[in-house]
Amino acid sequence: MQILKYNWFFYFVLMLNYLKAQTNSTIQFYFTYNSKPLTISDSTLPLLDSNGLQISNLKFYCSNIQFLKNKKVIVEEKNSFHLVDASNSSSQKINVAITSKLLFDELKFNLGIDSIANVSGALGGDLDQTKGMYWTWQSGYINFKIEGKSKQCNSRNNEFQFHLGGYTQPNYCLETLIFSLADKSLIDINVDVKKIIDQLKLQEQTKIMSPSKDAVLLSKKISTCFEILK
């Protein structure tokens, strides 16, 4: 009698497993400058153009990943925040568990941190305030950060620093990226760093370090610098 009972349970678990068979979808970010991979390391930074452009820091948050089919969300990674760092290859790969047999035709995610997480105090994981993506004199996450040098910059040591963020209107900086794509388990996204640099207009401005209209405008422009690799 006892054994029979356990058998039942065993089949039940097996069935559940079959129904919920999980696969992983992987989102892989690539950072390229003029179609060449961008490398940021502790050693000497490569010169990227004739103005001596060097990029020393490039990071952003990718959050609230959703897979859609016919505009309906079929898989959603709730309360998940990924800090993608051009200098750290393991951060550029995001695995999302997807129940197999679900087909999607669209990928959606936020570039940055939503306003709720921004007012939720100390948070862990990639949102830990030690990650260098949080303003301290004024509360709020930095959604996107790019720093470096270029002779185009009329600033001390020719440096530029762009820290884009802001969680309250009218300076709410969160951008939503939407890509149409064929269902596949490996999604490659290219971050076109040349295009980002062109948007910065380094000869005109060399820094943004607080929530502002400029930060909102630039975030919008930067959101167009992400593309699906076919």
Next chain:
Amino acid sequence: MQKKIIIIFCISIFLLAFHYTENVTFFVPKNWPQPVYDFTKNPLTKNKIELGRALFYDPLLSRNNTISCASCHSQYSAFTHSDHALSHGIDDSIGNRNSLALMNLAWQKLFMWDGAVNHLDVQALAPIHNKLEMDENIANVVTKLQNLKLYKFLFYKAYNDSNITGERTLKALSQFMLTLVSSNSKYDSVMRKQTQFTKQEGNGYTLFKKNCASCHTEPLFTNNQFMNNGLPLDSALNDYGRYTVTKNANDSLKFKVPTLRNIEFSHPYMHDGRFKKLSHVLNHYTKGVVKNKTLGIELQNEVNLSSNEKVDIIAFLLTLSDKKFLFNPEFSYPKNSFQTAKD
């Protein structure tokens, strides 16, 4: 069989009891509003409070290990920086504002004189990173903590593993600061009908309710708003308060309405510590208010108080002093915690 059940029952009761002694229930004084702080995200425990207290008193939080939170927030002055108009930090640097007194923080939504900080957990990041205060970096603080036996031990006690992160550090600091509740002044005893005001204090209370309470609202003695109280701009500091955060012209010259609890001990007064005495503050409200666009409606009409009435109001304000709070040994320098490091 029955015996076994009884034993298991007893053990579980024992474990449960142990569990509950570790948890600390946050006490909301009678007739006070519900706290703003979400305790479900950071439930108080004895060991986390102990950890937070050690962090609060540890100068390790500053670049050269000289300045702790307590340097500018000392208990005897209601956790503010006594006798300094502008608080001073690392290398004797003088800051831009008078440090705020710390108490009843669970009821506050925005922090700092200008409300730049939106949550108690992230408040400490501001002084830690400020070049004139502690000039450190939270990531570096965490590294320093990870290298110390004391904190491996205290984090282990608090979180059941010795993993030290920014989140845990900040939340533990919040835990200690949340316990800084002041609700045992003479005023509170009068409200609980345990004692009575003197005639002068009672008269002061009546005048207070008429002239001051719309902003310094009972029982917290603040409405938690940002107001322009008519202080002339100090042209050396050019501090426009809340405007610097919101960039909204309507917020120009507005500063946090501070609590008046323990006001006897938290001098000097105002965001820049410009008034040394309570009488100076009252003189400002009767004679010194500068009218401009953002001045609080409450101060549009002149405040008229005779010198006797001012004395009565001050007598009432002194009833807001809470000696139990100012001398509570649970809030003082945690000698015992630091001693364990040496053992």
